[in-house]
Amino acid sequence: xxxxxxxxxxxxxxxxxxxxxxxxxxxxxxxxxxxxxxxxxxxxxxxxxxxxxxxxxxxxxxxxxxxxxxxxxxxxxxxxxxxxxxxxxxxxxxxxxxxxxxxxxxxxxxxxxxxxxxxxxxxxxxxxxxxxxxxxxxxxxxxxxxxxxxxxxxxxxxxxxxxxxxxxxxxxxxxxxxxxxxxxxxxxxxxxxxxxxxxxxxxxxxxxxxxxxxxxxxxxxxxxxxxxxxxxxxxxxxxxxxxxxxxxxxxxxxxxxxxxxxxxxxxxxxxxxxxxxxxxxxxxxxxxxxxxxxxxxxxxxxxxxxxxxxxxxxxxxxxxxxxxxxxxxxxxxxxxxxxxxxxxxxxxxxxxxxxxxxxxxxxxxxxxxxxxxxxxxxxxxxxxxxxxxxxxxxxxxxxxxxxxxxxxxxxxxxxxxxxxxxxxxxxxxxxxxxxxxxxxxxxxxxxxxxxxxxxxxxxxxxxxxxxxxxxxxxxxxxxxxxxxxxxxxxxxxxxxxxxxxxxxxxxxxxxxxxxxxxxxxxxxxxxxxxxxxxxxxxxxxxxxxxxxxxxxxxxxxxxxxxxxxxxxxxxxxxxxxxxxxxxxxxxxxxxxxxxxxxxxxxxxxxxxxxxxxxxxxxxxxxxxxxxxxxxxxxxxxxxxxxxxxxxxxxxxxxxxxxxxxxxxxxxxxxxxxxxxxxxxxxxxxxxxxxxxxxxxxxxxxxxxxxxxxxxxxxxxxxxxxxxxxxxxxxxxxxxxxxxxxxxxxxxxxxxxxxxxxxxxxxxxxxxxxxxxxxxxxxxxxxxxxxxxxxxxxxxxxxxxxxxxxxx
DNA sequence: GAGCACTGC
Numbered sequence: 001x002x003x004x005x006x007x008x009x010x011x012x013x014x015x016x017x018x019x020x021x022x023x024x025x026x027x028x029x030x031x032x033x034x035x036x037x038x039x040x041x042x043x044x045x046x047x048x049x050x051x052x053x054x055x056x057x058x059x060x061x062x063x064x065x066x067x068x069x070x071x072x073x074x075x076x077x078x079x080x081x082x083x084x085x086x087x088x089x090x091x092x093x094x095x096x097x098x099x100x101x102x103x104x105x106x107x108x109x110x111x112x113x114x115x116x117x118x119x120x121x122x123x124x125x126x127x128x129x130x131x132x133x134x135x136x137x138x139x140x141x142x143x144x145x146x147x148x149x150x151x152x153x154x155x156x157x158x159x160x161x162x163x164x165x166x167x168x169x170x171x172x173x174x175x176x177x178x179x180x181x182x183x184x185x186x187x188x189x190x191x192x193x194x195x196x197x198x199x200x201x202x203x204x205x206x207x208x209x210x211x212x213x214x215x216x217x218x219x220x221x222x223x224x225x226x227x228x229x230x231x232x233x234x235x236x237x238x239x240x241x242x243x244x245x246x247x248x249x250x251x252x253x254x255x256x257x258x259x260x261x262x263x264x265x266x267x268x269x270x271x272x273x274x275x276x277x278x279x280x281x282x283x284x285x286x287x288x289x290x291x292x293x294x295x296x297x298x299x300x301x302x303x304x305x306x307x308x309x310x311x312x313x314x315x316x317x318x319x320x321x322x323x324x325x326x327x328x329x330x331x332x333x334x335x336x337x338x339x340x341x342x343x344x345x346x347x348x349x350x351x352x353x354x355x356x357x358x359x360x361x362x363x364x365x366x367x368x369x370x371x372x373x374x375x376x377x378x379x380x381x382x383x384x385x386x387x388x389x390x391x392x393x394x395x396x397x398x399x400x401x402x403x404x405x406x407x408x409x410x411x412x413x414x415x416x417x418x419x420x421x422x423x424x425x426x427x428x429x430x431x432x433x434x435x436x437x438x439x440x441x442x443x444x445x446x447x448x449x450x451x452x453x454x455x456x457x458x459x460x461x462x463x464x465x466x467x468x469x470x471x472x473x474x475x476x477x478x479x480x481x482x483x484x485x486x487x488x489x490x491x492x493x494x495x496x497x498x499x500x501x502x503x504x505x506x507x508x509x510x511x512x513x514x515x516x517x518x519x520x521x522x523x524x525x526x527x528x529x530x531x532x533x534x535x536x537x538x539x540x541x542x543x544x545x546x547x548x549x550x551x552x553x554x555x556x557x558x559x560x561x562x563x564x565x566x567x568x569x570x571x572x573x574x575x576x577x578x579x580x581x582x583x584x585x586x587x588x589x590x591x592x593x594x595x596x597x598x599x600x601x602x603x604x605x606x607x608x609x610x611x612x613x614x615x616x617x618x619x620x621x622x623x624x625x626x627x628x629x630x631x632x633x634x635x636x637x638x639x640x641x642x643x644x645x646x647x648x649x650x651x652x653x654x655x656x657x658x659x660x661x662x663x664x665x666x667x668x669x670x671x672x673x674x675x676x677x678x679x680x681x682x683x684x685x686x687x688x689x690x691x692x693x694x695x696x697x698x699x700x701x702x703x704x705x706x707x708x709x710x711x712x713x714x715x716x717x718x719x720x721x722x723x724x725x726x727x728x729x730x731x732x733x734x735x736x737x738x739x740x741x742x743x744x745x746x747x748x749x750x751x752x753x754x755x756x757x758x759x760x761x762x763x764x765x766x767x768x769x770x771x772x773x774x775x776x777x778x779x780x781x782x783x784x785x786x787x788x789x790x791x792x793x794x795x796x797x798x799x800x801x802x803x804x805x806x807x
Numbered sequence: 808g809a810g811c812a813c814t815g816c
Contacts, residue, residue: 121814149816166815195815284812316813349812370812383812428814440816493816672816732808751810 071101078207079215079231083224084239090218091187092132095160104159104182113182118165120193122148129162150668165195173443177206183214190219192427194437201453222391230455244401250414258366261411263294265364270306270342276361277330277343281396283370283385288313288346307339314347326357352395363400363408372431376465378724381433382750389425427456435496438466439475442482443490472774473500488680494522501705506683508701513637519670520636629737631760703762706744707771711756712785713741722785731757768792
């Protein structure tokens, strides 16, 4: 291969001198400022205008010549940094160039060394590798392959492998020097995922021990200088992007209400600007749905003066079929020669990196996104609506110029862009609980975390917290060395608490059940269909003719309004399925109906009130069938068991408000976990279902992992987390029929109040039995829980004495 | 008696 490859894409524009500091000249693309007079008033409010020429106009060299220069630099250096905007084609082209440049032969003629190209996302790894295989005219999985969780599409013949950054990190755990690779390409490095950051530090070490290994770091322009500094002044080359110029507008005054401002701007664009689709960035699902409704309504009020609009919400938890709607074309004019239609996509950050929509000409950027923050003091991760970074703003505006010149409206002042926004979003490693990361690092053989070469070192307190947690779990000894237990735990793709629960579950004679619980809890989206779907089907059955118009006008919104729940798995989600009818009924009748359906449709909708009661009944039955009064974890287990007992039947799922696809995903996770269990000879076992200990053992095993996430019911009637003494409330979605004195919880969420979500009743006696080292009273803050524990210890001591006397 | 940015192993 090689010669017959067809390359249509021109790649390099200019090859900078090694170590040239291009970041400075390129910056944010702030050069080329121009006055622009096409809009000087925006909804009565003047906008300041600046023109950013994102494309740097430099002479273009023929492809072969640039390729040679690239190969030259690669041969002469161990590390190389390559910067380029998205859309430069570097992801598909560079690995192919590299393939031509390096010798991948090994003494063993049957096997060649590989080139690895990492991506932060699975879909990208898969689709890019497919495209490259096609370009090189080879079958995917042969010379070119990919490797992602649950799917290894590569073979002994594979020489170019695309994989997720997390996957490469996994591989490093068994192959610390990454000896099967000749070149490693870290793509999208500017995204600074946890895995990328760990790989940075790791690869820096590996490179010292493997002079034959080469590293190519590919990134967007903004962090180039920082990368260069980190990688000891490695040469830097540039691939120009192929973006069209984007005009940027700022407001002259700060906006008080960015949601209102965003909607106003959408309407203004629709009224005054030439055809072209609009992309609006908002922070979350609720806000997006709200905005969609309001935009539709406002434009609807304007009548025939303006063209029709198709308003499409976009966020990750939206069912895939709904997400596809963003790729549909804008609606045609209502009548021939009338004003053209427009597509308006209202999206979370997902449209900033993960999903690209062609045809976007206008971007509206209010300047906010939800970001994860971690507070090591109370060990809580939460989501906070925060101002975005300059880099993020830059990325957002770039979304307007993919197919033609575009415009970006920033709903903040230029001054605040310059002075208030930080240059980069804080990398994830500074915003996360690092327990899992530290465990991985230990497994990778990095003992001295304090001196590990992080590009951005995390707060010492965060590292200390992580070490402390791992020590309590028994994964690290008091010297901070990985224990045998920790070694096994690190092999599971789960949080340490969950791995611990799984590893010890055999000792509690319930590993089969704990496997199911862990699979159901771990990041899969499981959901119950809300009862409205049931309700619709009821109505459909009754008046099939009349309903079709309603369905057509409602069906989009039925999804959009979360009448179908398709959110991440937590028992909260699962259990809210049971609660859905009340809220949903209320929601659709009051907030939505009058806005989105005509009067005749409304009267039809009113007929749905009575089937709604049936739906309520069905949901109650579902709850009665699966709900376990002792806890949400056990409810999840019931759901999983019922699913298996009914042979994973799709229509059974539908009838029981269970999302089939999501349970299948959980089953997939479970199989992976089972394989890891067997690898370590961990027994797969169950307590007899008729035994009194069946659920007791499961709850004890869970406690063995989650003893640090316990809350105690105070006499005042509210819960306090153990040791941290935070006031928390049981999330109203819980399935308990009582308020237990002690609960373990899976999640601590900060929203309108401090909630603990997915909770299960446990007994105080178990705390002192299973985790005496954590419930050591000498090291315990004064509180009610402490006094209760003291009693429990005394009782335990007394019992022990009695049994000694009896002997 | 509430409401989940986005990934990944």
